[in-house]
Amino acid sequence: MKTDGADQIRKALANYVDTLKLEFTQGMILPTVNGVQKEQTQSKPKIDLQTKIATSQLPSQTKSVGVKIPTCKINLKDEFMTSPEELYKIFITEELVQAFTHASAAVEATKGGKFRLLDGSVSGEFLELVSDQRIVMKWRYKSWPAEHYATIKLTFLGKNDGTELQVECRGVPLGEEDQTKAGWQRYYFNGIKQTFGYNVRLF
Structure with missing residues (x-):
């Protein structure tokens, strides 16, 4: 029972530490042991940012073409x-x-x-x-x-x-x-x- 409890506590602490690291490093590029995880979490904001840029540019692009007139x-x-x-x-x-x-x-x-x-x-x-x-x-x-x-x-x-x-x-x-x-x-x-x-x- 003692060993099982200790293992569960270690796992919970490891998850907690990983969560803290993830929250702290979001938006930052830091070389760490969990680099693979950070690249995966950072890829989402990049995609979202590119999507926002693309959609925000759409109105200006249509404006530059000029108004559609007969x-x-x-x-x-x-x-x-x-x-x-x-x-x-x-x-x-x-x-x-x-x-x-x-x-x-x-x-x-x-x-x-x-x-x-x-x-x-x-x-x-x-x-x-x-x-x-x-x-x-x-x-x-x-x-x-x-x-x-x-x-x-x-x-x-x-x-x-x-x-x-x-x-x-x-x-x-x-x-x-x-x-x-x-x-x-x-x-x-x-x-x-x-x-x-x-x-x-x-x-």
Whole structure:
């Protein structure tokens, strides 16, 4: 009986000591004999922390994408009395952009390069640049909802003695179609023709 009682007391004391060690070392990294147990208990807070971080970041990630708004697609085209090579250069050369918009502009003509036109009223990023053939870009008016961009695809097609420029705009906010069309007509099409003399209209 005495030996059984002593064994039970030893076991109870050992459990008590282990419990004290566990409580004391939670959240701490200490090399001890019971390292395996501590790694197991510490793994739970780490997983919980990562889960909390991931879930807490979800709202901010959705915010950065911008608000989901109803959008539409518009298509424009015009013809310029110049070659596709010359017309392409006008869209990617900072000095030429400043010339036809009659305002300050910043243009980084590389994939991923940013641009700002008309004193910051228009901004975006180049997604694809295929020399003399195609430009794809993220594009927005300053007045649009924050972080919302349309995708603009410019296609340069040699036609007769000139170039047909086809403009496809995807993701234009509903209600902004007329302003977007008018802006492209005034600041791009008419601006380029008046500045460089490529004055011919497609019927």
